[in-house]
Amino acid sequence: MKHTLAVLVENKPGVLARVSGLFSRRGFNIESLAVGTTEDPDTSRMTIVVRGDDRVLAQVTSQLGKLIDVISVSDLPASESVDRGLALIKVSADSRTRSEIMQIADIFRAKIIDVGSETLIIEVTGDKSKIEAITNMLGRFGIRELVRTGRIAMSRGEKTVNGY
Amino acid sequence: MTEATISGAKALIECLGREGVDAIFGYPGGALLPLYDELYDSDIRHILVRHEQCAAHAADGYARATGRVGVCLATSGPGATNLVTGIANAYMDSVPVVAVTGQVPTPMIGNDAFQEADITGITLPITKHNYLLRDVNDLPRVVKEAFFIASTGRPGPVLIDLPKDISTDEIKFKYPDTVNLRGYHPDTVVDTDAVKLAAAAIIASERPIIYAGGGVIIADAAQELLKLAETVMAPVTTTLLGIGAFPESHPLSLGMLGMHGTKYANYAVQESDLLIAIGARFDDRVTGKVDSFAPHAKVIHIDIDPAEIRKNVRVNIPIIGDSRAVLRSLTSYLREMRKKSQAWLAKIARWKQEYPLSYRESDEVIKPQQVVKAIRSVSPDAIIVTEVGQNQMWAAQYFQFENPRTFITSGGLGTMGYGFPAAMGAKVGCPDRTVIDIAGDGSFQMTSQELATVVMNDIAVVVAILNNGNLGMVRQWQELFFDERYSHTNIAGSVDFVKLAEAYGAIGLREESPSGVVSTMSEALTADRAVIIDFVVDPMENVFPMVPAGAAINEILDPGASS
Secondary structure, eight states: OEEEEEEEEEOOTTHHHHHHHHHHHTTOEEEEEEEEEOSSTTEEEEEEEEEOOHHHHHHHHHHHHHSTTEEEEEEOOGGGEEEEEEEEEEEEOOTTTHHHHHHHHHHTTOEEEEEOSSEEEEEEEEOHHHHHHHHHHHHTTOEEEEEEOOOEEEESTTOOSSOO | OOOOOEEHHHHHHHHHHHTTOOEEEEOOOGGGHHHHHHHTTOSSEEEEOSSHHHHHHHHHHHHHHHSSOEEEEEOTTHHHHHTHHHHHHHHHTTOOEEEEEEEOOGGGTTSOOTTOOOHHHHTGGGSSEEEEOOOGGGHHHHHHHHHHHHHSSSOOEEEEEEEHHHHHSEEOOOOOSSOOOTTOOOOOOOOHHHHHHHHHHHHHOSSEEEEEOHHHHHTTOHHHHHHHHHHHTOOEEEOTTTTTSSOTTSTTEEEEOSTTSOHHHHHHHHHOSEEEEESOOOOHHHHBSGGGSSTTOEEEEEESOGGGTTSSSOOSEEEESOHHHHHHHHHHTSTTOOOOOHHHHHHHHHHHHHSOOOOOOOSSSBOHHHHHHHHHHHOTTOEEEEOSSHHHHHHHHHSOOOSTTSEEOOOSSOOTTOHHHHHHHHHHHOTTSOEEEEEEHHHHHHHGGGHHHHHHTTOOOEEEEEEOSBOHHHHHHHHHHSTTOOTTOBOTTSOOHHHHHHHHTOEEEEEOOGGGHHHHHHHHHHSOSOEEEEEEBOTTOOOOSBOOTTSBTTSOBOTTOOO
């Protein structure tokens, strides 16, 4: 079972190492981790997708809570939150296949952000299944390179993790 | 007019003074030259150790004996890495220690400079928190936070890495009055709903047992524990680190549980219908096979660290909070309790009678257990520190401790060589107390160079070596589980401990006769100097009872038991 955690941390050097080190030494499996600044320049936010049962989730949450630089840990249940990731896909494209690839990109509301004589770079944003779906669709053209961000997530509605 | 400034080094000393630090255990080096230059004029007592590991252990022993934060100091690179074992030891046993390390100047950090080590990186998993100072203006705040973090909540070691240039940079000194940490709020409020549930479970129980750990001692909750036990009339067993939390002469005391615990403690846990765990973490040396631990019991778990709840075992009623506050609250709901555990207490009394701790006495050879009992008889109020292994278990089993902070031992990490430097630290913190390290000949040789430190600083500790010429606990496992194949555990004849003591200017005594144990021990205590006693003991004596690793705690080996 997967859990998505929103972790607010002090925006200080070494915090990522504290968090990732905790996961590895306690044997927790991170499926995805994304980190960036927030509306408050002193605070960073990590979105961590972790695999495990409820006991693992409780351990992860309380162990994270023990880190001095961790300000808060919130569980974001899938039904009450939205999540997005971004992928850049460099796909082989010649004059014969280019228009078909562009149509696929269109269907997925993806963007072409680079056009070369032999390749296209496609930027796609979405949840995990959408990114996997377009990746599968583009597979037969030949994916030369693929890079993905970790997932970021947010509660639906008025609820926030910082309490404002 | 500009305000007067002081160096970072001077500011650090100033901060330590504000925190009430009266002793530091340390070792100088290049990166610490500015700091040691300031220490030269300071009133703070500095104990120069002979190896940095012992500075950390001494700070740890000081902290456990006094309840105050222990402080150690080491230079960059190897000085800092030598602290690592001591820091890990303090971390595992939740001991408040502040470690200050020198670091190469900030412009050189990351360049593999001479005596550079990434000590904040290295100690990430073994500190409660750590800091690399990059701006001298942060120094007072960081020191204030370090002491606060180390000593509050679940205590632990905090490391401050001090680059050389930061210690010479100038600062307008002002020590903060408060700390402001967004991610750290150690004050807990007792959850009275959970406490009421626990009280109801206690009232409903027929066979309750209290399982008390080191958290009771840290929280200064021994009185509250006694009150709870007597209110409920529940027997009390302690972990190794919980020894001293409950008087072992009390009729409700079951002594220690677990791998080398008393049979009656383990039997009582296994038959209990309610286990009240207080400041204990269900370590594998306590639970044995986890699935078979306390199989009939509901579990109440009181701990200040939420991460301990359900880490190892199922828990029915968790209560997060300081043991003292929780116990006070809990007992207040039990005042009217009808004591009904008479049948249970009678059963336990029978177990105690049937299965006492026992060993075969001898007229020819000293038994190590006999030495522990002799120490108790001549110095019942001593602070006992131990090394790790058989010596530690015999001390835990046979001394009969009555008071908190009188038994100091490396529990979680199991660090051989801990006892002697920790005893040194305990004696510095409690100069009016008798401090005795119950040692093994293997462990003592790991840190025996501190004989120089205790002699030169007039630290009158007594080291009672239970010398069996073996790495005894490993030898015992080889005997029991590895077909008596004694691979590299015989160390007989390593050194003449009497001459070793004398070489450093300490007193060395040797005793080989069972009839001389008490008088030799008494002689050592009159010396008021550092004394090493070489008790030549039975080399084949084993620690029993014993629960083999991975077995349920009522599957107990005790071949010599007299019944």
